[in-house]
Amino acid sequence: MQSAAAERVKVQLLRRGVRHGRFVAEIAPDTDLAGSQLADHALPRWRADEPLVVRGASRAGVRRARRDIARSLALFEALRGGASFESLAARRLARAPFRPAGVTIDLGDTREIEKLFVDALSASGRAVARDLYAKLSWIAHDERDTSLRVRFSFGAEALLDWQKETRRARWSDAFARALFPECGVIDENQALLALVEQMVGRRVRLSERIIYNNAPGGGATFHHDDEPRQLGVVFTQLEGATAWFALPKRRLAEHVAAAARTAKLRQRAGTPRKALRALDETSDPLLGKLLNATPSFTRRLVEHGEFYVLRAGDSILLPSHGPDEVCWHAVFALGAQASLAHSYGVFPLRDAPLSATRARGSDRTSARSRDAR
Ligand SMILES: [Fe+2]
Secondary structure, eight states, rough: OOOSEEEEEEEEEEEEEEEEEEEEEEOOOOTTTTOOHHHHHHHHHHHHHOOOTTTTTTHHHHHHHHHHHHHHHHHHHHTTOOOOOOHHHHHTTTSSSSSEEEEOTTOOOOTEEEEEEEEOOOSSSSSEEEEEEEEEEESSTTTTTEEEEEEEEEETTTTTTTOOOTHHHHHHHHHHHHHHHTTHHHHTTTTHHHHHHHHSSOEEEEEEEEEEEEOOOEEEEEEEETTTOEEEEEEEEEESSSEEEEEHHHHHHHHHHHHOOOOHHHHHHSSSHHHHHHHOOOOOOHHHHHHHHHHHHHHHHHHTTTEEETTTTTEEEEOOSSSSSSSEEEEEHHHHHEEEEEEEEEETTTTOOOOOTTTTTTTTHHHHHHOOO
């Protein structure tokens, strides 16, 4: 599906004060989402925990939603300048069926700025889903990174309510869309949704939504998004661009083992097996420095083809099959302005098996075994 006419773009990677260097990324032509060959190419990648970049998946939707996208960028700019999330959100929700239900600030998390709670209302004004929230946070503890994000979920975070109960998930998704109407770009992209459903072999909902506003010099350090019942992640760039390193955890462990130079790091992560376990402790400063702040390691990943650049309208799918079978990733903001992207978790839609036609070629057995975990 990738023709020879790939475009090459030069990018400079700088994150949290560390200059990683200048690199060239290949941008393939738009993915043919209607193409019959796509699943043949994509399924083996999904099963192997490899990232799948879908070029131009939402290009038309991004064009249609340009006013909503511009308004959301302006909202983040105002928030970065210190405006109140509560009052800006109230204005955006004026005609939406959600009633304010309080604001909290977690003093134990220096990244958290404001967490807004709302209740969803029925047409008659009755509360049908309580304690849906939108949590505004800085992405990093580092003051050089002024990236922001808003995470949508519900209930008590510490009790992991979102993992135990699914009834409120669709209300939480609707709340995200009321506050950030450009959610429609992804919600209404049937071809992208069909591709995701082909990958996991069943009907899905896109929940636990996060809206990213990555600022110059910012981004996300290496991590994974393996969570119970979450089958993967769909990240869509709506404005600006981001650079990505994305690869299966086991291959990242091989890179770490090969690049571990100091005696301490060799002892901890000097073989792929040791490195696989070491990745479970990314708070380890030595490993964190290698993964996230070592330009020669970044160069190694580029040279091994683990590097991607996403532009507006592109999506990246990140598979998740378990703690060691998951696509790890790191993000760098690109460009001179803060960008906008939406990241949604892929969850099974209960009681909604994929029809026989759409499930053709998909791995139904592994989808069932994931459910059982
Ligand atoms: Fe992630």
